Amino acid sequence: MTESSNDADLQPWVGQTCDGLADLLAAEPTATWDAPSLCAGWQVRHVVAHVTMPARLTPQQFGAEMAAAGGDFQRLSDTVAARDAALPGADLLAALRSPVLHAWQPPGGGAAGALDHAVVHALDVTVALGRPSVAPAPAVLAVLDELTAAEGAVFGIDLTGVRLEAPDAGWSWGEGVGDVVRADSGALVSLLAGRRLPDGRALRRR
Known part of the structure; x- marks a missing residue:
C-alpha cells in the first residue's frame, strides 16, 4: 500500500472495522468478553481495551503512560489493557464507535498503520471466536x-x-x-x- 494514494481510501475501513466489531460484541452473550483471543494471555475485553486506547488517551496522557512504562510500548500496552479491560462493556463498545478512534493514525504509520491495527486486532477476536471477519473484505x-x-x-x-x-x-x-x-x-x-x-x-x- 502506498501512503500517498491510499490514506483517503483506507481510513474509512478503520471505522467500518471498529463499528463491525462493536456490533458483533453487542449481539454476543456477556460471557464473550471473557473468552480468550488470539493474543496470548488476553481475553476479548483486553483486545478491545487495547485497540481503543486512542479513543481514551490524549497525546499527553499517552506520553505520560509511555514515560511510566520506561519507553517500552509492550509494557504500556499490557498495563493499559489490564487496567481498562475492567471498564464496563458499554464503555468499550462506545470507544469502538468513537469518531476519534476512527480518525486515529499511529505516529508515522498513517492510514495504513491504523488499518493494520484495526484489522489485526478485530481478527484476534473474530478468529478466536469462530465468527466471520467484521472488516470489509x-x-x-x-x-x-x-x-x-x-x-x-x-x-x-x-x-x-x-x-x-x-x-x-x-x-x-x-x-x-x-x-x-x-x-x-x-x-x-x-x-x-x-x-x-x-x-x-x-x-x-x-
Whole structure:
C-alpha cells in the first residue's frame, strides 16, 4: 500500500472495522468478553481495551503512560489493557464507535498503520471466536498485500519458500517451493501477524 494514494481510501475501513466489531460484541452473550483471543494471555475485553486506547488517551496522557512504562510500548500496552479491560462493556463498545478512534493514525504509520491495527486486532477476536471477519473484505486484502509485500518482516515471520492461498478471496502469494498454507483471508492475516490459530497452525518466526 502506498501512503500517498491510499490514506483517503483506507481510513474509512478503520471505522467500518471498529463499528463491525462493536456490533458483533453487542449481539454476543456477556460471557464473550471473557473468552480468550488470539493474543496470548488476553481475553476479548483486553483486545478491545487495547485497540481503543486512542479513543481514551490524549497525546499527553499517552506520553505520560509511555514515560511510566520506561519507553517500552509492550509494557504500556499490557498495563493499559489490564487496567481498562475492567471498564464496563458499554464503555468499550462506545470507544469502538468513537469518531476519534476512527480518525486515529499511529505516529508515522498513517492510514495504513491504523488499518493494520484495526484489522489485526478485530481478527484476534473474530478468529478466536469462530465468527466471520467484521472488516470489509477489501480491507483484509489490503492488509494481506502489505504484510506479504514486506515478506513477513512486519511481525517477524519467515516466509521463505512459503505459498499463501486464500480461496475465499481468490488471493495467493509466493512461489510455494516449500509449504503451501491455505486458509481464509482473515486467518492468513492472523498468521502473518504472528498469531497461532485455534487449530494450532502458526507460521515460522524469523
